[in-house]
Amino acid sequence: MPAADRLVILDRDGVINQDSDDYVKSLDEWIPYPAAIEAIARLNRAGWTVAIATNQSGIARGYYDVEELEAMHDRLHELVHDAGGEIAHIAHCPHGPDEGCECRKPLPGLLEEIREALAMDSLEGSWMVGDSLRDLQAGEPMGCRPVLVRTGKGRRTEEKGEGLEDALVFDDLAAFVDWLLAH
Structure with a gap:
């Protein structure tokens, strides 16, 4: 079981890979x-656990299916593994914004799934890295x-400024990892 203060939870689109307004x-x-791939591997090599929490409403909207999502995640696992790291768990929400689920960020359901999958008592003190306010709110x-x-959408989120009072802000995942590993 990883220690919460050695866990980094990442949003996917806009943090690990290029995002698209068209999904x-x-x-x-x-x-x-x-x-970002190398940053994940660097975290692992330094003893950190990495998990992903990603909204994937494109499934509910019929833009792609779970098999296509799994192909993307298989490729992600492969690239991170080839770089010398691993992703402990990927939690995804396949629901649309109006479906009333408990997992869609900004709700914390995906993080609860990660906590359970990693057999952790709490996520207190772990890091949540995202490019939108809803990632941080989760x-x-x-x-x-x-x-x-x-x-990703991070610059737009930063320009709005709301809800970021307690957030650290970095140019990209690699810059955050540089900072984290130096502290």
């Missing part, structure tokens, strides 16, 4: 940031420390 709908459209009730990256 990332296929493996061909899933384009990782090379520095971590709040779980006691996660918020980090905004400027990739």
Whole structure:
């Protein structure tokens, strides 16, 4: 069981890979940031656990199916493994914004799934890294420390400024990892 203060939870689109306002709908459209893949591996090599919490409403909207999502995640696992790391768990919400589920961020359901999957008592003190306010809000009730990256929708989120009072802000995941490993 990983220690909560050695866990980094990442949003996917805009943090690990390029985001799209038209949704990332296929493996061909899933384009990782090379520095993010290496950053995940660096965290692992330094003794950190990495998990992912990602809203994937494109499934509910019929843009792609669970098999296509799994192909993207298989590729992600492969790239991180090839870089010398691993992702402990990927939690995804397949629901649309109006379905009333408990897992869609900003609700903490995906983080609760990660906590259970990793057999942790609490996520208090872990890090929640995202490019939108809802990513950071999902971590709040779980006691996660918020980090905004400027990739993806991050610059737009930063410009709005609301709800970021407690968040650390970095240019990208690699810059956050540089900071984290230096502290």
